[in-house]
Amino acid sequence: MKKLCTFLALFLLIPLTAPAHAKDHETKNAGTAASAHPEATKAGFEMLQAGGSAADAAMAMMLTLTVVEPQSSGIGGGGFFLHHDAKSGWMQTIDGREMAPASAESTRFLDDEGKPLKFIQAMPGGKSVGVPGNMRLMEMAHRKWGKLPWAKIFEPAIRLAEEGYAVSVPQADWLKRLERLWVNFPAAQALYWKDGAAAPAGTIIKNPELGQLLRELQAGGADAFYSGKTAAAISAAVANAPRSPAEITAEDLANYRAILRAPVCSTYRIYKICGMGPPSSGATTVLGILGAIERFDMTELYKTEPAKAWHVIAEAMRLAYSDREKYLADKDFVAVPVDGLIDKDYMTERSAMIALDRARPQLPGVATYPAGNPPGSSPRTAAISSEVAGTTHFTAVDGEGNIANMTSTVEGPFGSQLIARGMVLNNELTDFTFAPEKDGAPVANRVQAGKRPLSSMSPTLVYDSDGQPILALGSAGGKRIIMHVTKTLIGVLDYGLSLDEAMALPNIYFGGAGVLIEKDSDLISLQTDISKFGHIVVTSGLPSKLAGAQKTEKGWIGSVDPRSTGQAVSELP
Structure with a gap:
């Protein structure tokens, strides 16, 4: 069990109790943060202690994970965001899933003979990259539910990118597994190799280029991601990929929008359970x-x-x-019942x-x-997608009882293996079903321009018989x-x-x-x-x-999987 209900001040460098002269929001229950990486949890809780909302904390975790857990998620990918508003009792969801560029056709992942590629052929390189969604998701979440200044939320991630972080055991494991593949990916090597080989656990990684990108987003907002220097860098990385070069245009990036979608809810025994609708399954x-x-x-x-x-x-x-x-598929393209x-x-x-x-x-x-x-x-043919294990999840609950629950991803380990301005670019397009037809019928989750690939990400909220939230997880x-x-x-x-x-x-x-x-x-x-x-x-x-x-008699308490290196921090009333 890797849960802290009190702070290890030496590790987290944040005081357990606010000073006597602090404002009310600083002396009350700061809340809960839980993620798959201690540095991300620390960043989220830092926002809560500064008087931030659950949404502020979650976005700080998303940005921090871009730096310290790039094999799983980041601003070069996308995600699904669930929010419970304590005052209104409303739950809303944001779809920040990546999108296929205008150049994407249904034959994108077929070989010269019209047969589906193997995943290892399709994943590395330009063809697998979708238009990232996390920055537009963050923009919407902050506009609707943020309390802290936009710039404040970037501080932990910038600090870690510029000053460095220690490679975790899971990250080192993935780096070692990908060592042979990265012979063809010098930009990734330059960041995550030391002395000609995959960096071992404990190695300090600095990423000043990503730090500079984050500073520009801190000053210029999400528009600075989807236009100008960063948009050009994404397009260039995809077009000049050492394997499977492809096209993501400035227009593809400028046209991306996060979508506020209706949650999908139903009862189970005395409980109401809510989650994300399509393109999430x-x-x-x-x-x-x-x-x-x-x-x-x-x-x-x-x-x-x-x-x-x-x-x-x-x-x-x-x-x-x-x-x-x-x-299941993107319901903007397919009628999903x-x-x-x-x-x-x-x-x-x-x-x-x-x-x-x-x-x-x-x-x-x-x-x-x-x-x-x-x-x-309606009659339809079933077909299995190529979604692989990856991704990350994080949860924040603030002192007012607002809940932010997000699953974020770049798909497979280190996504497409491509780097643009220090960030890992996703390989989300491999979540489409490679074969566009099966038994003569079109496959629901086939590749189409502007479409969002099917996902299994399952951020979930549970309400009790009185309609009060009691559980958030993913x-x-x-x-x-x-x-x-x-x-x-x-x-x-x-x-x-x-x-x-x-x-x-x-x-x-x-x-x-x-x-x-x-x-x-x-x-x-x-x-x-x-x-x-x-x-x-x-x-x-x-x-x-x-x-x-989980909401307990003492208040909200965070939890993380004992199989992970994650951490949960909860400050109780």
């Missing part, structure tokens, strides 16, 4: 899984027959993901496909876990994000665990015909029992980077 799939297990007494199963509880979760997971693959997917009658119909005593049988020529026909859907992990979030929700809402304990529950996913369970976890002892239901059970490394906060 998070909320609909999380709610689909929960809707399918709602008829089961999960609390009792967990206590008396835990293998059966995991069996039910595995069945619901595979049914909900089959709907995800068939129906969002209401139908979370319709209670439809979820009851899907739940009826789960047998308590056995897994669904594999029949010749029949999909074991078929997609359904939710209300409002995770990294590519398509596994949905399951990391869902098992945590089940842990808190059904099993009565604290958020810390629920995050620590074993991870579960699927692959091929098998159910994947986390190796070196408590689930290993249940592997044989789960197999008895007819599942092929395979152990696998299923890392996660959950972060979030």
Whole structure:
């Protein structure tokens, strides 16, 4: 458990208690910040102690992660932002997902023979880069909910870029894995290699070019990102990429807009659960899984027959993901039956496909876990996207009870491997389905100019029966994000665990015909029992980077995944 309810002043360099002469907002509960990196958490809490809002804290974390966790997220990528306003009780969401440039065609990731490229062929270089969205997202969030001056929010990130930060163990691991690929990416080498090799953990990295970029954004706002010197640098990096050069024009960047979208919400038992709508598949799939297990007494199963509880979760997971693959995409381009997917009658119909005593049988020529026909859907072909594990999540709650909950990404580790003005550029376009057609029908998540690729990012808020927020969370992990979030929700809402304990529950996913369970976890002892239901059970490394906060009798307390190097800091009343 990597949670601090009091500050380690030596590490965080922030006083636990405000001075006696401080203003009211400085002497009350400052709030909670949680992220996958201690420096980002420190930055978020610094904003809260300065009297900033949850949105200010979250944006400071986003900027700081650009510097210290570039393998996962940053201003060269995009994200989804959830906000709960304590005064009005309103929840709103911002879509800052990357967008395909005007040059993108449906054949973008096909080879000369018209076959889909392998991911490792498509990911590095210019073709995979989408127009970044995080700076427009930040601009909207600050305009709507910010309290501190725009310039203040940049201070921690600039400090770390110019003065340096220590390479973390996870970052060093990714650098080592990418060492051979980076032979062709000298700009990345120049930043993250030392003495001709990947920088080991503990190495101090300075990024003055990124620091200068952040100073320009600090002074000029988001427009300084989407025009002028920075826009030209992004275009040049993509056009001159050592692999798969492509085109992102000044017009592509100037035309990007963050979008205020309606949240997707439904009930689960006595709770209301809300998340992000398309192009995120998070909320609909999380709610689909929960809707399918709602008829089961999960609390009792967990206590008396835990293998059966995991069996039910595995069945619901595979049914909900089959709907995800068939129906989810950017709803500005494709009619997505969002209401139908979370319709209670439809979820009851899907739940009826789960047998308590056995897994669904594999029949010749029949999909074991078929997609359904939710209300409002039209005939469509399912196709799997190439989304890979990556991303980051962070949560902030301020002293007034406002909540900012954001998942941010550059997609895969170090995105496209391209650098522009010190920032990593994303490879989000590989989240599109590479094959534009399947069985003669167009694929919903195919590449199209101006379209936002499907995502599994699942920032989530939970409200109790009185309509009060009690839980905020999200995770990294590519398509596994949905399951990391869902098992945590089940842990808190059904099993009565604290958020810390629920995050620590074993991870579960699927692959091929098998159910994947986390190796070196408590689930290993249940592997044989789960197999008895007819599942092929395979152990696998299923890392996660959950972060979030839970409302307790003492106040909001932050939590982070014990598998991560993250940190949560909470100052209680």
